[in-house]
Amino acid sequence: MIFQPDMKQAVIKRTARKFAEERIAPAAAEMDATGRFPADLAAEMAGLQYFGLEIPPEYGGAGLNSVSYADVIEEVSRASAAMGLCISVHNSVAASPIYEFGGEFQRQRFLIPVARGEKIGTFCLTEPNAGSDASSLETVAARDGDGYVLNGNKIFVTNGGVSGTNLIFACTNPSRERKEYAVFIVESERDGVEKGPVEDMMGMRGNPVCPITLSDCRIPQENRLGEEGQGMKIALSTLGGGRIGIGAQALGIAQACLDVSVKYSKERHQFGKSLSEFAAIQGFLSDMATRIEAARLLIYRASHLRAAKLPHTAESAMAKLYASEVAVYASRVGVQIHGGYGYTKAYPIERYYRDAKVCEIYEGTSEIQRMVIARSLMGR
Numbered sequence: 001m002i003f004q005p006d007m008k009q010a011v012i013k014r015t016a017r018k019f020a021e022e023r024i025a026p027a028a029a030e031m032d033a034t035g036r037f038p039a040d041l042a043a044e045m046a047g048l049q050y051f052g053l054e055i056p057p058e059y060g061g062a063g064l065n066s067v068s069y070a071d072v073i074e075e076v077s078r079a080s081a082a083m084g085l086c087i088s089v090h091n092s093v094a095a096s097p098i099y100e101f102g103g104e105f106q107r108q109r110f111l112i113p114v115a116r117g118e119k120i121g122t123f124c125l126t127e128p129n130a131g132s133d134a135s136s137l138e139t140v141a142a143r144d145g146d147g148y149v150l151n152g153n154k155i156f157v158t159n160g161g162v163s164g165t166n167l168i169f170a171c172t173n174p175s176r177e178r179k180e181y182a183v184f185i186v187e188s189e190r191d192g193v194e195k196g197p198v199e200d201m202m203g204m205r206g207n208p209v210c211p212i213t214l215s216d217c218r219i220p221q222e223n224r225l226g227e228e229g230q231g232m233k234i235a236l237s238t239l240g241g242g243r244i245g246i247g248a249q250a251l252g253i254a255q256a257c258l259d260v261s262v263k264y265s266k267e268r269h270q271f272g273k274s275l276s277e278f279a280a281i282q283g284f285l286s287d288m289a290t291r292i293e294a295a296r297l298l299i300y301r302a303s304h305l306r307a308a309k310l311p312h313t314a315e316s317a318m319a320k321l322y323a324s325e326v327a328v329y330a331s332r333v334g335v336q337i338h339g340g341y342g343y344t345k346a347y348p349i350e351r352y353y354r355d356a357k358v359c360e361i362y363e364g365t366s367e368i369q370r371m372v373i374a375r376s377l378m379g380r
Ligand SMILES: Cc1cc2nc3c(=O)[nH]c(=O)nc-3n(C[C@H](O)[C@H](O)[C@H](O)COP(=O)(O)OP(=O)(O)OC[C@H]3O[C@@H](n4cnc5c(N)ncnc54)[C@H](O)[C@@H]3O)c2cc1C
Pocket: 089, 122, 123, 124, 125, 126, 130, 131, 132, 133, 155, 156, 157, 158, 159, 201, 204, 209, 358, 361, 362, 363, 364, 365, 366, 367, 368
């Protein structure tokens, strides 16, 4: 068992940290305050191949393994969770399924611009009446000649406001008792695609999360990813990898909380001493550091399994579950260490506190992750 990154992994992580600290971090507070998605930064990230992290070079990607993919998402999220969310969703639940389930035509036509960051990707599963229970989705794909007509409402679409390529999950036999689903690659400029206003969210501000409505949207058969009836299989297998990304994102937020809390505890003096000299504060920092390290090991373990193409559903769920809870814990304790100043916008810890919470909600809530883990324990 080797706990050291190899030379290539170390360079990729170091480069991502430098870029994130120098280019992303200075823009993070403004993104949060205005909700503006920084297209210029996204273009720089595309130049570094951060929109095609695991996609092979022949399809426009960087061809990195799952460990480096997690490292890049962690470092970007440490600077800005909203930008970390952008590349996590784009890579793991938009680019990756097109590569894994797409034919050569789809890889050439849709994957290459996505992997190059020319088109930003989305994953549209959630609907007003279908959240944790994705199989209750109501979007319909009706056969129409050599294609389909899509009708339905998708909500909470990460990257939606700036997306070019959307993966839409729809039911192909709504009148049957045993429902079947399929996934469609839907270009944003297609007739019948309408984007709603960007959500006014608690955190992750700067990521244009919005609804997407499909009204009599005609899709050729060549845009269907995989077969009819494979939709839920594609969704579940994609989310298995996606959860490593959200775990890495949570880890980046937690690490940022620790970094600013150590710094603040050394700077702030009370009772003639720095906060860092108080045993209570040292206890907070030690617990944060220990939990962060444990989360990182869970993420590396799930990433290694994914890189080796071994089953990793339960391990990804554990990594996502634990890292999300560590991010929420670290941000809460971080605010405590900052005292009253932690409750103001003078320090970034209040942003981390707001950003962290959603990691326990999207790509499967913590309750759903526990269900996934329990199922594997029961051998189901
Ligand atoms: C910022 C943001 C970005 C998002 N991005 C995307 C995206 O890009 N694509 C996408 O498809 N979706 C996205 N989502 C949606 C997200 O995945 C859902 O919000 C999430 O799956 C939960 O669904 P829900 O909100 O409908 O909650 P519900 O399913 O209504 O759950 C409400 C509560 O009930 C609990 N619960 C539900 N069922 C059970 C059960 N069986 N046992 C125990 N407890 C249960 C949940 O854990 C939760 O606590 C995003 C959400 C947010 C907030």
